[in-house]
Amino acid sequence: MTLHASDIRHSIGRKTILDGIDLTAQAGAVTAIVGPNGSGKTTLLRILTGEERARGTVTLNGTPVSTANAPRLAAMRGVLPQSSRIAFPFKVAEVVRIGLQSGPHGRQDTLADRALEAVGLDGFADRFYQELSGGEQQRVQLARVLAQVWQPVLNRAPCWLFLDEPVASLDIGHQLGIMQLARDYAVRGGGVIAVMHDLNLTAMFADLIAVMKAGRIIAHGPPGTVMTDAILSDAYGCPLRTSTPPPRGMRYVLPQSAGRVV
Amino acid sequence: MSAASETQAAPTPARARDRRALARQAHAWLALLLLGSCIASLAIGASGASLWSALWHMASGEPLSQLERVVLFDIRLPRTLLGLLVGAALAVSGTVLQGLFRNPLADPGIVGVSAGAGLGAIGAIVLGASLPAAIREVAGMYLVPIAAFAGSWLSVMLLYGVATHRGRTSVATMLLAGLALTALTGALAGILVYAADDQQLRDLTFWQMGSLAGATWSKILTAGPLILLALLGAAFLGRALNGLAMGEATAMHLGIHVQRAKNLAVLAVAAATGAAVAVSGGIGFVGIVVPHLLRLATGPDHGPLLINAALLGGALLIWADVAARVIIAPAELPIGIVTAVLGAPVFLWILLRRRGVLDL
Numbered sequence: 001m002t003l004h005a006s007d008i009r010h011s012i013g014r015k016t017i018l019d020g021i022d023l024t025a026q027a028g029a030v031t032a033i034v035g036p037n038g039s040g041k042t043t044l045l046r047i048l049t050g051e052e053r054a055r056g057t058v059t060l061n062g063t064p065v066s067t068a069n070a071p072r073l074a075a076m077r078g079v080l081p082q083s084s085r086i087a088f089p090f091k092v093a094e095v096v097r098i099g100l101q102s103g104p105h106g107r108q109d110t111l112a113d114r115a116l117e118a119v120g121l122d123g124f125a126d127r128f129y130q131e132l133s134g135g136e137q138q139r140v141q142l143a144r145v146l147a148q149v150w151q152p153v154l155n156r157a158p159c160w161l162f163l164d165e166p167v168a169s170l171d172i173g174h175q176l177g178i179m180q181l182a183r184d185y186a187v188r189g190g191g192v193i194a195v196m197h198d199l200n201l202t203a204m205f206a207d208l209i210a211v212m213k214a215g216r217i218i219a220h221g222p223p224g225t226v227m228t229d230a231i232l233s234d235a236y237g238c239p240l241r242t243s244t245p246p247p248r249g250m251r252y253v254l255p256q257s258a259g260r261v262v
Numbered sequence: 263m264s265a266a267s268e269t270q271a272a273p274t275p276a277r278a279r280d281r282r283a284l285a286r287q288a289h290a291w292l293a294l295l296l297l298g299s300c301i302a303s304l305a306i307g308a309s310g311a312s313l314w315s316a317l318w319h320m321a322s323g324e325p326l327s328q329l330e331r332v333v334l335f336d337i338r339l340p341r342t343l344l345g346l347l348v349g350a351a352l353a354v355s356g357t358v359l360q361g362l363f364r365n366p367l368a369d370p371g372i373v374g375v376s377a378g379a380g381l382g383a384i385g386a387i388v389l390g391a392s393l394p395a396a397i398r399e400v401a402g403m404y405l406v407p408i409a410a411f412a413g414s415w416l417s418v419m420l421l422y423g424v425a426t427h428r429g430r431t432s433v434a435t436m437l438l439a440g441l442a443l444t445a446l447t448g449a450l451a452g453i454l455v456y457a458a459d460d461q462q463l464r465d466l467t468f469w470q471m472g473s474l475a476g477a478t479w480s481k482i483l484t485a486g487p488l489i490l491l492a493l494l495g496a497a498f499l500g501r502a503l504n505g506l507a508m509g510e511a512t513a514m515h516l517g518i519h520v521q522r523a524k525n526l527a528v529l530a531v532a533a534a535t536g537a538a539v540a541v542s543g544g545i546g547f548v549g550i551v552v553p554h555l556l557r558l559a560t561g562p563d564h565g566p567l568l569i570n571a572a573l574l575g576g577a578l579l580i581w582a583d584v585a586a587r588v589i590i591a592p593a594e595l596p597i598g599i600v601t602a603v604l605g606a607p608v609f610l611w612i613l614l615r616r617r618g619v620l621d622l
Contacts, residue, residue: 095508
């Protein structure tokens with residue numbers, strides 16, 4: 001079961017945002033989309049989730065996303081947006097329950113508590129969402145998404161998490177925790193698509209990386225083959241050096257080793 | 263975060279303060295309050311007729327006196343029912359409009375929806391006579407409510423188009439657009455008033471005085487079905503409005519048919535406000551006070567909120583009408599004054615408390 005996008009094209013006015021994207025992602029793996037600002041990452045994610053229409057086709061578990069109705073999609077994928085403001089004074093537990101009730105486990109109230117625990121927010125259930133810090137709000141939203149598609153595999157079909165910069169406003173401890181959570185979801189059979197900014201976290205947790213530049217995918221593959229000096233320097237338009245530290249064999253980016261220009 | 267937390271699933275103490283149970287209990291308490299309000303409204307009034315002696319007469323099989331029959335069945339009962347219907351309609355309109363615009367300041371009276379309905383009603387009164395007889399025949403007494411419905415529907419659509427861009431609403435734009443809409447409809451209504459003849463002016467004057475004082479069974483029959491339909495439609499919007507509180511995109515990801523929900527919300531607001539304005543003129547602030555108090559007490563979950571709003575809205579308007587009747591008895595205050603005295607401070611209070619987070 002896969003997410004399959006082929007020949008996605010999108011433009012706003014005369015400006016081409018996406019220029020023929022082909023992307024296939026498997027359940028059971030974390031797929032990261034990286035690239036510089038304005039390369040089309042978030043637009044691509046919106047098209048993959050059905051939020052925005054574009055030319056080309058997207059299928060999720062074989063279902064065409066552009067024609068599937070919202071409840072059907074909601075049963076198989078949760079979406080974490082970049083930032084979420086909420087209009088009324090909802091409490092944390094109520095926000096998570098809104099996600100829970102949108103998915104297939106609507107009646108299992110305890111899942112809301114477990115989702116909050118999973119993002120490290122146990123004890124926050126009775127707090128008002130608006131009174132939390134940005135990072136805490138981000139994790140409440142992730143708990144909401146998790147509660148919606150709690151089982152990575154349901155009726156032998158995988159469920160999917162679409163995460164737009166899931167760790168952007170988090171401290172390093174929670175960045176690692178949330179990325180591990182995404183990884184666990186994939187290991188248990190679910191699919192994870194994440195738009196990422198932090199290349200080192202991406203190298204650490206992603207199975208596959210799609211590197212975008214100016215509306216195209218210029219490289220796609222496991223971290224070892226994609227995270228090279230040449231590809232990253234080209235994508236981000238600045239000299240970057242990657243390396244592989246001895247013990248675990250993971251790639252990392254160290255801008256310092258490329259030196260300052262002046 | 264660890265795998266160990268998977269097995270713990272301990273109930274959190276937060277459960278004790280779950281607002282859902284509270285909101286559900288509120289259904290029963292508010293229904294009781296509404297029942298009590300209806301009885302009070304039937305019992306209290308300027309004339310000497312007594313509900314209790316009338317009930318005693320009925321129970322003991324004696325015929326009612328002429329005064330009792332007229333005061334209770336032709337004046338107080340329709341007035342009470344109309345208060346209930348209009349109060350529920352305005353409170354639910356406010357709740358739905360606030361959910362649709364994602365902010366607590368959207369009230370049909372404040373953002374110009376009532377004004378649009380009023381323009382529709384005035385148009386029907388003044389121009390109705392020049393319609394082809396066949397149409398007048400078919401529309402009959404429903405002409406004014408239907409025109410008011412059309413006026414409020416156009417207003418909501420216009421307002422939404424102006425204030426909402428890519429799924430986000432600017433509160434400032436919404437309030438300013440409401441201001442402009444109220445001014446425009448007021449001007450158009452003024453032109454219509456100049457065009458009206460003497461009989462129409464009399465009709466207009468009585469209609470504009472608003473209040474529930476002119477309640478008749480025929481008004482209940484014209485407005486009732488439209489209001490009940492709107493309330494029924496609104497009852498299905500709970501989950502959608504909760505989702506919309508997080509923005510249109512997230513609502514869609516939560517499995518909500520966003521466009522369908524928005525259409526239903528707009529129609530429900532237009533029908534409820536239109537019918538209420540057609541029979542009672544402009545009564546303000548019910549739509550802002552009721553949802554706000556309920557959100558403070560039982561939280562913003564729109565499922566129970568919509569039901570509680572209908573119950574409390576009905577009770578509030580009935581009490582406002584009782585107050586309007588007794589404060590300067592035997593004369594009457596316009597009910598709009600009573601609701602404004604209650605509601606305008608609440609509006610200012612919300613503004614004061616939420617100045618910082620107003621722009622969503």
